[in-house]
Amino acid sequence: MSQAAITVENVSKSFFLKHQQKESYTTLRDTIANKAKNLFSGKIGNNSMEEFWALKDISFTINEGERVGIIGRNGAGKSTLLKVLSRIITPNKGRIVLEGRVASLLEVGTGFHPELSGRENIFLNGSILGMTKSEIQSKFDEIVAFSEVEKFLDTPVKRYSSGMYVRLAFAVAAHLEPEILIVDEVLAVGDAEFQKKCIGKMKDVSGQGRTVLFVSHNMAAIQNLCNKAIVLKNGKVDFPMSEINSALKHYMKSVNQLATTNLKDRKDRQGEGKLKVVSFQFLNEHNEIQSELICGQKVQFKIDFEQIDPKLNNNITCGIAIYGEDGNFYTLLSNDYSGKPFDILSSKGSFVCTIQKFPLVAGKYMLNLSIYQNNIMQDWIQEAVVFDVEDGDFYGTGKIVPGSHRSILIENSWNLI
């Protein structure tokens, strides 16, 4: 029977958000009048405070030696939870018991000073992460070897490349010897080789009976590193601690929340406008709407249209252009190329484009949507949809192509003859 390393009981944390009451339009006269009114009623400004619960009644127990992933969308409370566990912020309610020395790694290279040399920063960062001077001294050579920056040890880190910087920072962190290691997102940086090395190192850590708590957007990294996971949603436990695969499955389902992009009221569009896009959705294989895509999943792009002029009834093509966040063009999907132009339309309907295995890797992307009739542009919306893609198991092998060696994945198979 293993012992509990982390016990979290009914932990809640709230923040106060300041709201500025907005009117549909304000005039200087109103502003002055309001100020004067507030002055008399003793209020300062027209701010209202709203209490926001970042964490609400979170409870779970993690046993010694377990590697637990915390999964959830942005704003689910993952980072707040880690900050509470690391004692950076204090919960409003509840109780947490941590058994053993805790090290938390919420950022790579916390406290690194650009003017100091690599050597000096190893000592500084080590002590910030909770190592004693003698501990750092005894591990110094190991840290340097791990970081692969021996040659630049006496150069100020402001002259380092970002890769070297991250390697050095992670090398220090990787040599912490806590009983509980709390890690947030830090693997998102660094090159692929090094990421692998870090995950290996962290697995070693837990192999020695240490407990690891890990937050990442990288589902593959979580799948690779953790054996259990908790899903958070809106500050609450959405799916209790369970085996990694069932938790991931639950999360994927919950990602598919309502996410319809309303495009009807977009003004920045071009074209004749007699046949218009009104909304856009991503659908998964069960025809459920989803907001983020996972690399390798089956996805349908559903474009709802509205026909204003019923005479436009032949040779209709719909195009979806995919761009990266940096503006790099990836591809154009159109029924003109992969299928046939549509002919018969009712006044309302949808074009649906199906992709069996979504090939783009994790990142932010944009879509331009267009509708042509007889090669006349009816509607064209640039940056109609901005969406995120998360890493997934494209090849079904449990392995993920490292970040530096990919931007698009292609199905392939290998034989040795």
Place this chain on the structure above:
Amino acid sequence: MIKQRTIIEPGLEDKNYWKDIWKFRGLFYFLAWRDILVRYKQTVIGVAWSVFRPLLTIVAMAFIGWLFESNVPEGIPRILMVSAATLPWTFFSSAFSESSNSLITNSNLLTKVYFPRLIIPASTIIVCLIDFLISFVIILLLMAYFQFLPSGNIVFLPLFLILALITSLGSGLLIAALNVKYRDFRYIVPFIVQMGLYISPIAFSSLDIYNNPRIPEILKYLYAINPMVGVIDGFRWSLFGGNSPLHLKGFLISISISLILLFAGIKYFRKTEKSFADTI
């Protein structure tokens, strides 16, 4: 092996506060070490700045004192008299302004790692203390030049240095904690430092105030409320002995203010410390 156990509960951290600070003394040392290393990087004259800056102030203040014919006790060179005030003043003003800003400049640490927050302003003050010790060379050189032998009271000098430390730590903690929430203090601090230069006995001697019949009693007490009056008078008394006597009542007022500042600073700092990461 007995494992360390950490319990996190609202309002619980208080019990082990000072023990925690002791546990994190390594970090305290490294933060001070970092600031010392960084302080004069990429400067041409380097550590000479910590002598040069007070030296210029001394010259200027001595000139003003000479111009307005402020009293100098028998047998003490004016420039030595001014130095004995300028050095502790420079220490206070830099320690006070830097520790007041220290939490803001280290906000990346506050939001990413746990440690007793008191360590940050305290380690900043250590750096200023080292600057002060280096700049003390000025007084030694001046004494050698004028062949001036300090009084036997010099054994008490460390006590007044501690008083200066207490004053800057107390006020620094108070303002640093306030600064996290109300950035107004970023503008108030330079103002306080500038005012302090005029109302502290640097270009003149405290005796000019206390023994001046034209100044009403109430103003004399008001003058003594400035905690640096006690520190500077103490410095002069330990260096020049009976030639620069302490005004006991005023001195006690100054000391009490220093202690009150320390007490209030620590108290307010600890009260707000837990919410620093939320509000910064």
